[in-house]
Amino acid sequence: MEFLNVVVGAETGLLKGVDTEKKTFTNFNSVHSASKNQEVCMICWKDKTQSNVLVGLRDGTIQDLDTKSGDIQTILNCKESEDGDKVVIRGLCTYNSCLVTCLSNGRLTIWSESEGDIKTWQKTMETHVGSDIYKMRQNPSKPNICATGGKENDLKIIDLDSPEQPLFKAKNVPHDWLNLRVPVWVTDMQFIPESDRVVTSTGHSQVRVYDPKIQRRPIKEIKYDEYPITCMALYNKRQVIVGNTHGNIALIDLDKGHMVQCYKGVSGSIRSMECHPTLPYTASCGLDRFLRVHNIETKALISKVIKVKLKLLYLR
Amino acid sequence: MDDPMMDSTMIHDVEPSLPQPNISRIKNKQRRTELYREMQRQKRKIKLKEKKIKKKEREQLGDKAPPKQVPKTIENMRVYDETMVNPNDEETMKDEAMDEMSSYFRREATPKILITTTDRPTGKTVKFCKELKKVVPNSDIYHRKGLDLKKIIPQAVTRGYTDLVVINEDRKEPNGLVLSRLPDGPTAHFKISNVNLTTALKRPGGMSEHLPEVILNNFNTRLGHSVGRILASIFPHDPEFHGRRVVTFHNQRDYIFFRHHRYEFKNEKKVALKEIGPRFTLKLRSLQKGTFDSKFGEYEWVHKRHEQETSRRKFFL
Numbered sequence: 001m002e003f004l005n006v007v008v009g010a011e012t013g014l015l016k017g018v019d020t021e022k023k024t025f026t027n028f029n030s031v032h033s034a035s036k037n038q039e040v041c042m043i044c045w046k047d048k049t050q051s052n053v054l055v056g057l058r059d060g061t062i063q064d065l066d067t068k069s070g071d072i073q074t075i076l077n078c079k080e081s082e083d084g085d086k087v088v089i090r091g092l093c094t095y096n097s098c099l100v101t102c103l104s105n106g107r108l109t110i111w112s113e114s115e116g117d118i119k120t121w122q123k124t125m126e127t128h129v130g131s132d133i134y135k136m137r138q139n140p141s142k143p144n145i146c147a148t149g150g151k152e153n154d155l156k157i158i159d160l161d162s163p164e165q166p167l168f169k170a171k172n173v174p175h176d177w178l179n180l181r182v183p184v185w186v187t188d189m190q191f192i193p194e195s196d197r198v199v200t201s202t203g204h205s206q207v208r209v210y211d212p213k214i215q216r217r218p219i220k221e222i223k224y225d226e227y228p229i230t231c232m233a234l235y236n237k238r239q240v241i242v243g244n245t246h247g248n249i250a251l252i253d254l255d256k257g258h259m260v261q262c263y264k265g266v267s268g269s270i271r272s273m274e275c276h277p278t279l280p281y282t283a284s285c286g287l288d289r290f291l292r293v294h295n296i297e298t299k300a301l302i303s304k305v306i307k308v309k310l311k312l313l314y315l316r
Numbered sequence: 317m318d319d320p321m322m323d324s325t326m327i328h329d330v331e332p333s334l335p336q337p338n339i340s341r342i343k344n345k346q347r348r349t350e351l352y353r354e355m356q357r358q359k360r361k362i363k364l365k366e367k368k369i370k371k372k373e374r375e376q377l378g379d380k381a382p383p384k385q386v387p388k389t390i391e392n393m394r395v396y397d398e399t400m401v402n403p404n405d406e407e408t409m410k411d412e413a414m415d416e417m418s419s420y421f422r423r424e425a426t427p428k429i430l431i432t433t434t435d436r437p438t439g440k441t442v443k444f445c446k447e448l449k450k451v452v453p454n455s456d457i458y459h460r461k462g463l464d465l466k467k468i469i470p471q472a473v474t475r476g477y478t479d480l481v482v483i484n485e486d487r488k489e490p491n492g493l494v495l496s497r498l499p500d501g502p503t504a505h506f507k508i509s510n511v512n513l514t515t516a517l518k519r520p521g522g523m524s525e526h527l528p529e530v531i532l533n534n535f536n537t538r539l540g541h542s543v544g545r546i547l548a549s550i551f552p553h554d555p556e557f558h559g560r561r562v563v564t565f566h567n568q569r570d571y572i573f574f575r576h577h578r579y580e581f582k583n584e585k586k587v588a589l590k591e592i593g594p595r596f597t598l599k600l601r602s603l604q605k606g607t608f609d610s611k612f613g614e615y616e617w618v619h620k621r622h623e624q625e626t627s628r629r630k631f632f633l
Contacts (some may be wrong), residue, residue: 038377
């Protein structure tokens with residue numbers, strides 16, 4: 001098995017780097033600085049070199065962590081004074097050397113660094129994308145496109161160059177067989193490569209595929225298990241791995257329309273999941289305080305304890 | 317026909333280097349059972365002989381004797397659990413200092429418990445609730461009247477309750493316990509079994525109003541720590557030692573045994589225990605992060621029977 005290096009963020013605010021081969025982990029920040037306020041909400045790579053990580057915390061601060069040296073620098077605070085404690089960062093990405101943050105109350109802000117010796121970050125643009133956002137993700141092949149979604153806030157695809165009007169706003173499915181409105185709760189989304197399509201996972205245990213060119217309603221809907229799906233990772237063009245609040249991880253084939261494989265062993269809600277870009281491995285972490293790496297094809301398990309409830313992870 | 321019988325008895329008188337005869341081939345039940353009893357008797361004889369020899373050896377060697385062999389039990393053959401908490405671990409201590417139960421341990425509020433049941437409880441469950449009210453100080457029983465738990469919870473929070481206990485009933489017996497820490501704390505769902513109310517105990521002792529001491533045994537893993545803290549946070553902080561009342565939660569093999577005693581120290585070494593109050597067993601089914609929400613809540617730990625129970629020696633608490 002090749003060397004995998006994973007950065008994990010914990011609920012107490014600790015950032016850990018995990019060496020999955022040796023099954024050890026190191027804390028990037030010290031235990032003393034851990035507090036509930038510093039809970040890690042989002043992680044993303046700063047640039048393509050994958051040596052610096054941007055971390056978004058619960059109190060709104062965004063930190064820059066160098067994975068090689070372990071230095072942490074606070075860059076900015078993206079929460080306003082009127083945002084309460086319940087508002088968290090739900091999306092973090094970089095675009096054109098600018099920083100894009102999305103808070104759960106819908107505030108999408110683009111920050112750019114000012115010139116000069118002392119670098120400060122200033123807001124260049126701010127829009128609202130609805131309320132109660134659960135996730136914002138950036139299209140890895142087209143970095144100016146990003147998608148947002150949340151509770152009673154359906155999928156929206158936004159171009160960061162002109163963020164006022166979303167490029168695509170999804171429409172809810174027709175009423176169900178009792179003629180009741182189907183509730184909307186988008187928890188995670190992924191962009192399918194080499195196409196315009198977007199896959200979303202919902203809190204009502206559905207996986208939906210949207211194609212902006214064809215129609216506003218989802219072109220495909222797959223139901224998995226009875227519990228809310230918390231996170232999703234893309235394996236290849238056709239297959240997605242989802243995890244739900246009960247600890248069930250499954251590989252879902254979008255063309256076949258159902259679950260293909262299940263990965264056993266997780267007993268707590270899965271908070272974050274990522275697939276390795278080239279090797280068939282997937283790493284997942286969650287509330288049961290374990291980071292688990294599964295081999296997608298053989299379903300083998302290489303697990304590790306991290307001791308604190310885990311929130312986010314990022315694969316190198 | 318008699319030959320096999322004769323052969324087998326003769327073989328038994330010789331030292332046991334030859335294999336035992338296969339008695340299951342004998343169709344006659346009487347003869348078969350006789351032979352079996354003979355076999356067991358011979359085995360016991362050999363065993364006693366070996367024991368005597370070993371005892372003699374040990375006496376002869378004195379200090380140099382090899383240590384006594386400890387019998388293997390399921391507890392000491394337990395599969396190593398990675399989440400066993402090291403008492404000096406800083407990270408875990410920090411984590412615990414920040415979790416939802418820490419407000420109890422920092423003495424911010426005295427616990428106030430709300431006990432309720434499922435809709436339309438029968439006699440045994442009602443009696444069980446009344447006993448629980450006596451055991452846990454500062455608690456109130458309310459009729460369920462068919463209300464939703466999700467609607468009860470905000471009302472309980474406004475009235476200052478810190479914990480919610482719901483006794484679930486099935487087939488006229490209490491079989492489930494939901495313990496929820498109120499403002500937004502974790503919810504533990506247990507399965508109750510073996511309920512013995514005070515009336516069923518032989519010579520039960522008298523209950524008193526003193527605040528009890530709480531003993532939590534064997535909650536070693538990280539999950540066990542959380543569960544132990546949830547159970548401890550129902551009881552008030554300072555026990556009244558002169559009341560000599562003790563409540564024990566003993567965890568063994570993932571089953572939590574609840575006992576309620578009154579103790580008296582006869583002298584330095586001897587303690588007399590008198591059992592008061594109910595006796596029941598709990599098994600953790602799931603631990604959920606927020607307040608009770610079985611559909612959309614996030615689970616910290618779920619007991620998945622077919623996925624996880626691979627070994628008889630693996631326990632979670």
